[in-house]
Amino acid sequence: MTAQCEITAKRAAGAELGFFERWLTLWVFLSIVAGIALGQLAPAPVQILGRLEVAQVNLPVGLLIWLMIIPMLMKIDFSALGQVKKHWRGIAVTLFINWGVKPFSMALLAWLFIRVAFADWLPAAQIDSYIAGLILLAAAPCTAMVFVWSNLSRGDPLFTLSQVALNDTIMVFAFAPLVGLLLGVASITVPWATLFLSVVMYIVIPLAIAQALRRVLLSKGVLDAVMVRLHPVGISALLATLVLLFAFQGKAILDQPLIILLLAVPILIQVYFNAMLAYWLNRTVGESHSVAGPSALIGASNFFELAVAAAISLYGFESGAALATVVGVLIEVPVMLSVVRIVNGSKAWYERGART
Numbered sequence: 001m002t003a004q005c006e007i008t009a010k011r012a013a014g015a016e017l018g019f020f021e022r023w024l025t026l027w028v029f030l031s032i033v034a035g036i037a038l039g040q041l042a043p044a045p046v047q048i049l050g051r052l053e054v055a056q057v058n059l060p061v062g063l064l065i066w067l068m069i070i071p072m073l074m075k076i077d078f079s080a081l082g083q084v085k086k087h088w089r090g091i092a093v094t095l096f097i098n099w100g101v102k103p104f105s106m107a108l109l110a111w112l113f114i115r116v117a118f119a120d121w122l123p124a125a126q127i128d129s130y131i132a133g134l135i136l137l138a139a140a141p142c143t144a145m146v147f148v149w150s151n152l153s154r155g156d157p158l159f160t161l162s163q164v165a166l167n168d169t170i171m172v173f174a175f176a177p178l179v180g181l182l183l184g185v186a187s188i189t190v191p192w193a194t195l196f197l198s199v200v201m202y203i204v205i206p207l208a209i210a211q212a213l214r215r216v217l218l219s220k221g222v223l224d225a226v227m228v229r230l231h232p233v234g235i236s237a238l239l240a241t242l243v244l245l246f247a248f249q250g251k252a253i254l255d256q257p258l259i260i261l262l263l264a265v266p267i268l269i270q271v272y273f274n275a276m277l278a279y280w281l282n283r284t285v286g287e288s289h290s291v292a293g294p295s296a297l298i299g300a301s302n303f304f305e306l307a308v309a310a311a312i313s314l315y316g317f318e319s320g321a322a323l324a325t326v327v328g329v330l331i332e333v334p335v336m337l338s339v340v341r342i343v344n345g346s347k348a349w350y351e352r353g354a355r356t
Contacts, residue, residue, distance in 0.1 A: 074210040094278060106270045126320030132321045136311050141298055197313065
């Protein structure tokens with residue numbers, strides 16, 4: 001293991017649920033209220049911000065997304081890829097869930113609930129857009145918050161680090177084709193040019209910038225200090241993005257407040273299904289509990305920052321897709337904390353049945 005990888009693993013092991021993360025659901029709710037109020041009280045300035053676009057990329061949102069994503073991507077140590085073979089069974093299970101189960105199960109649940117079960121309670125013109133947003137939400141595994149979930153479940157930090165590094169590498173190449181495939185299967189028009197532009201804008205470029213900054217800061221020995229200062233910036237950028245989004249979505253939400261609850265149903269089912277499937281598969285193949293816990297959490301959680309950015313780029317601020325991805329943000333923390341509690345509370349059961 002390289003010294004850099006070891007240092008990063010220790011940081012991951014010490015990750016805690018900070019003040020902003022602990023109350024993220026509250027901040028998101030307050031951002032919703034603030035955004036709706038802003039859209040109703042000052043519609044003209046909001047519309048001006050919405051028109052500041054270049055090549056279908058809204059400039060204010062593009063800047064906020066970079067401020068949101070880059071600090072998270074700076075935490076990733078790609079030298080951890082050398083540790084993949086140490087826990088290859090857990091890695092294989094998580095990859096299977098992240099790329100072979102989760103996006104497809106979400107597409108199925110989205111069709112079942114949004115197009116069939118809930119269709120009468122949703123605006124018909126937004127049905128395809130809601131499904132697209134749910135697919136975007138499930139198509140990319142979480143990058144940063146999983147370090148917190150792994151620590152809370154007493155997970156192996158090296159497994160978490162290597163899994164996240166591998167997922168990020170795959171995401172650069174697989175996100176656009178996977179989203180395009182699932183949208184096509186769902187009979188939704190695929191805006192390929194905008195989709196690939198979103199990958200470049202919100203994965204490739206931020207990842208390159210983040211890793212360049214990481215190397216410079218590591219060489220100067222100030223990475224930890226800078227990351228502490230940048231942490232509130234990422235959360236603040238996320239909340240500012242949500243305020244703008246709900247400034248545009250406000251009228252639709254006020255007209256049909258039930259929409260958020262209906263969109264939450266397939267997300268909740270998908271999270272628990274994938275988490276428990278990953279947990280059970282790790283037990284079946286004989287992985288340790290310290291690997292099974294973070295594997296379940298990585299398998300269940302989503303890179304919602306990327307999903308929000310891609311939804312806005314592909315379908316716009318006022319789209320059902322953007323709203324669907326934000327519902328994922330709204331329920332992320334309480335749902336993942338409940339998965340942590342399930343994993344920790346079932347450790348004795350897990351270890352009684354795990355193969356050696």
